[in-house]
Amino acid sequence: NQPIYQRSSCSPGRCPSPPAVDHADRKPSYELLVGSTITYICRHGYTLIPGVSPTTTCLKNFTWSAIPALCKRECSLLFDKYSVGQQVEFQCNPGYTMWGSQRTQCWSDGTWKPPVPYCDKVCAPPPLITNGQHTGLRTELFPYGTEVKYSCATGLSLIGDESIYCTSDDGVNLTWSGPAPECRGESFCVPNHELPMES
Incomplete structure (x- = not known):
């Protein structure tokens, strides 16, 4: 009796679908054979956690190699990316003033707290006048549209416009709408008494 041999076709084993990973997607791959790698x-x-490999491999026992957490939340700012917990400090160029907090931090929900500030052009402090004052003395910031009113010391008259505004002549640079007024008073002259002529 001759032994009977059955012919069988051997094909490499396959792994099931790769595991899902939080906050990540698999690059398209249809190879699920032993030894194949998914990225x-x-x-x-x-963003990818530094030092962590974003791959898993189909092992001989038809399971995927363990894959740790890969991705962490990030905050974006212009073209840069920042990790959760990172702090950023801002500074405005000369001629601009900052609105908001100078320092902010990237939070786990991908937002900046406090919110990212912005820089805006402002007018230089309005001119001071002799024997008078303006309402801008209570502030240091003079953005576009700010009105400043002038007043004079008691007994003096305001000559010129009572108010000036922070505006723009060219649509780019900010300037005051006009010159500051002046404070003037009546000059009181005392007549000279006639002195007796010496004889």
Whole structure:
């Protein structure tokens, strides 16, 4: 009796679908054979944790190699990305003033707290006048549209416009709408008494 051999086709084993990873998507791959590797990409708003490999491999026992947490939330600012917990400090260029907090921090929800400040052009402090004052003495910031009113010391008259405004002549630079007024008073002259002529 001759032994009967059955012919069988051997094909490499396959792994099931790769595991889902929080905040990441798999690069398209249809190879799920033993030895094949799947690579993950972090979704928008997340960044790869430094030192962590974004891959998993189909092992001989038809399971995927362990894959740790890959992605962490990030904050974006212009073209830069920042990790949760990072702090940023801002400074405005000369001729601009900052509105908001100078320092902010990236939070786990991907937002900056306090909110990112912004820089805006302002007028220089309005001119001071002799024997008078203006309402801008209570503030240091003079953004576009700010009105400053002048007043004179008691007994003096205001000559010129009572108010000036922070405005723009060219649509770019800010300046005051006109010159500051002046404070003037009546000059009181005492007539000279006639002195007796010496004889």
